[in-house]
Amino acid sequence: MADRSNYNRGQEDEEDEEDIDETGYKTTKDAVLFAIDVSPTMLTKPYQLDSKKTDRDTPTIAALKCAYSLMQQRIISNPNDMMGILLFGTQDSRFQDEDASSRGLSYPHCYLLTDLEVPGARDIKRLRDLVNDEDEAKQLLQPSDEPVSMANVLFCANQIFTTKAPNFSSRRLFLVTDNDTPHDDDKALRSAAAVRAKDLYDLGVDIIYSAIPSDPDAPAPVTKASRASASGDGLTLLQSLLSNINSRSSPRRALFSNMSFEIGPGLKISIKGYIIVKRQEPARSSYVYMGGERPQLAAGSSTLQAEDTARSVDKVEIRKAYKFGGETVSFTPEEISDVRNFGDPVLRIIGFKPLSMLPIWANHRPSTFIYPSEEDIIGSTRVFSALQQKLLKGQKMGLAWYIPRRNATPTLAAVIPGAERLDEDGVQVMPPGLWVHVLPFADDVRAIPDTTVVQAPDVLIDKMRTIVQQLQLPKAVYDPKKYPNPSLQWFYRILQALALDEDLPEKPEDKTLPRYRQIDKRAGNYVVEWGSELEEQYEIWKKANAGRNTATGATKRGSAAAGEDTKRTKTTASTSSKSSDSISDEDMRKAFETSKISKLTVAVLKAWCKEKGVKLPATAKKGDIVDEVTGYMESKMSLS
Known part of the structure; x- marks a missing residue:
């Protein structure tokens, strides 16, 4: 069951809980919560025809391993997230605290293995021991003699979410069971489960449940089923689900929220900004003292001292200064704030231009994805959508005055506009919206730099095109989520081994290493042919440019080409008076490629x-003429 994100939930009575991480971005x-069935069928190993797979885990153990793996991964990528594991259908019962039964919150055959909280090393160790120790798992995973009520399970999950995560932006419940139709022969129990499912939906958990007489507007089931795996069994689908979650587990970063977006005079809406693609780096969140019996968090403190007297200096005595004209000019913190203040954060449209005018x-800087927000200004979504569709249809872009946050440097x-992108299964890969692209x-x-460029002959280009075609990725699509940063993953792997008292790994897993054998098999012969052709073309070029300095184009003295160049120079000099104001198309093209059109004279242009x-125009200045020539050359180069 997936969560309902801010894009779909609309206006909520509760505010989303957000933090500021060490980089200054808002994190959500x-x-x-994993709810895993412990029924007898879930504790039975799946039958396999292949003898090599006879040691496969039971569905319950496989689900626990998935939760354990996901907890390991999320504790690094999303350290502020809460995770919990609820077992249902067990012989024993256990909830959050001991006095839950005295308050009337007893949930029979529901065992809260890990409470919903930020997972620590102790929780991960306990879960690891459970999935690796068969005796401990057999002692804990004892199925109940009577069937468990799904209404009771959903009500228990509701209580956990309400008490532990009341203001979180998303609440996810993964229900793992092999019984698709619980209480099939009991209408009262089915109706009670539907009521509890509706309570979860109202809480913010996206869930599909059947309509009941008291709620005829229940969400309709999804019509498109998930694509099954090649084997078709549930365990493979569960592992595929875990892999899919891991590929999307990068932390969400909000650059700003509820910022003013001024489209025109008197037309203002509210937007949020997100960092969609960002390089992930190891980030230290705190200091740790290792001198005691167990590691402890350390709080650092610093003291400023005078250089001459070593006296402690308070912050109120400190002033920032800048050197100007040989003198030191000091400012108070209030004056520094006023100097850096260019107004409130805003994205203000100042005009529109064709999208083709934006050079590559x-x-x-990384672009920022913006999306409408209804929290401050009602109707922002409609106006934002109309602007996005109009810009996308007309292939236009807006030029804007952009201040992302207070005291930030304003930029243009x-x-x-960005269109919605779907994958082959119809799942949204990129939502529709607008991108703020900072201009230099x-x-x-x-x-x-002015360098001599040697144009490759067509035969070399054609052979290289064949090599590139042989080395294309499947479906010619590169997905960066499938290729994790090897150095970053190695750092996290070492960090995990130290925290969980595991053996240190020997070498990192690097998925970016080329597959040399496959490359040699597909393109090896073409590369050898291209190398031979390159040698032949180089010999031809060297003979044609004998006696000429390849770096400067100058001619060596005494060479046969020198006499020809001298004659050519004299002929050019004799005719220069007649054609001093003319320039060939080839010379103009070179001037355009080297950005030297402005160095030509007005008469030549x-x-x-x-x-x-x-x-x-009759009164055109040199700058206007240069712009006209540059535009003409750009159009010609794009057509060619």
Whole structure:
């Protein structure tokens, strides 16, 4: 059962619980509860025709291993999330505290193995011992003699979510059982289970339940079933589910929330910003003191001292200063705040341009995904959706004044529309929305170095195209979620081994290593042919450019080509007076590629525009002429 995220839940009475992590971004907490069936059929090993798979685990143990693996992974990727494990159908009963029965909260045949809280090393060790020790598992996993009430199980899950995670943004309940139709012959028990399911749905847990007379508007079942695995058994599907969860387990980061988005004068809506793609790095959350019997969290403190007297200095005595003109100019914290203040956080549209005008090189920061929020301004979703569809249909982008947070440096940004993307199963990969693409200023753009470029012949390009085609990924799609950072995963693996008293691993698992044998099998012969062709083409090029300096294009003295160049120079000099204001198309193309059009004279540019039929205003300045020539060359290069 998946959670209902902020995009789908709409307005809630309770506010989502968010924290600020060490990088300054807002992180959202999740609460995940596993409810695992311990019925006799779940404790029986699946029958396998293949003798190699006779040692497979029972469904209950397999589900516990999945929960254990997920808990290991989530404690690193989402350290603020809560996780718990509830066993139902057991002989023994256990809830959160000992006096639960005295308060009338007794849940027969429900055993809370791990309470819903941030998992610690002790909880993970206990779960590891349970899944690895058959005797301990056999002693705990004793099925009850009578069937358990599903209404009681769902009510127990509801109570856990309510007491432990009342304000969390999402609450997930994974119900693992082999009984798809519990209480099939008892209408009263089915109705009671539907009522408890509705309570979970109202709490914020996305759940599909059958309609009851008191609730005819119950959510309809999903019509599209999940794609089955090749083997078709439930254990493989469970492992596939775990792999799918792990591939989507990167922490969600909110850059800002409920920020003002001004589309026009008097037209303002509310938006939230998210970091969709971000490099993950090891981050230290706290200091740990290892000198005692057991590791303890340490609180650090620092003291400022005067350099001459070593006297302790309070913060109120400190002022920031900057050197200017040989003197030191100091500012108070209030003055520094005023200097850095450019207004409240805002995304303000100042105009619209065709999306084709955005060059590919104008990208030096990760883009921010924005989505509407109804918390401050009602109707933001409709206005946001209309703007996104209009920009997407017209292939337009918005130019905006962008201040993401207080005291941030204001920038110009492009507001780019993004369409919804679905995978082959119809599951949403990327939601529809807008992207804020920060544009560079003039001093952020570096000039392209002037280097001599040797154009490869067509025969080499054709052979290399064949090699690239042979090395394409399946379906020509690269999914970064399938390739974890090996150094980061190795760091987490060492950290986990130290925390859980496990043996240190010998070598890291690196999924980014190339598959050399497969590459050699598919493209080895083509690479050898391309190398031979490269040698032949290089010999041809070397003969054609004999006596010429490949770095500067200068001609060596005494060479046969020198006399020809001298004659060519004299001929050019004799005719230069006649065609001093003309330039060839090849020279103009080189000037465009090296960003040297502005270095040409106005006479040369006007003559070239007249030859190509480019109309110029009578009072056009050199900057206007350069822009017209650059636009003409860009259109020609894109067509070619």
